[in-house]
Amino acid sequence: MNGAGDRLERSRERAVRARARLVGARERLDEALARGQRADQRLREIQAELARRWIDAPPPAGDGARAEGRPGP
Numbered sequence: 001m002n003g004a005g006d007r008l009e010r011s012r013e014r015a016v017r018a019r020a021r022l023v024g025a026r027e028r029l030d031e032a033l034a035r036g037q038r039a040d041q042r043l044r045e046i047q048a049e050l051a052r053r054w055i056d057a058p059p060p061a062g063d064g065a066r067a068e069g070r071p072g073p
Helices: 003-056 065-066
Strands: none
Touching: none
């Protein structure tokens, strides 16, 4: 090939490699987003469980009740 043709071929090869890197990065980003969404859902489940336990728990007695902001007996 002539010089211009060689440069064009190298440019195309670099473009193909760059696209492959972008596709890989997008896949990793999608996976990270999915992990974050699962973690967020798990956090909401844990918060709901803690709230349920707080509501269902008997009130503490004495000074501990006031320290926790709950009414004592």
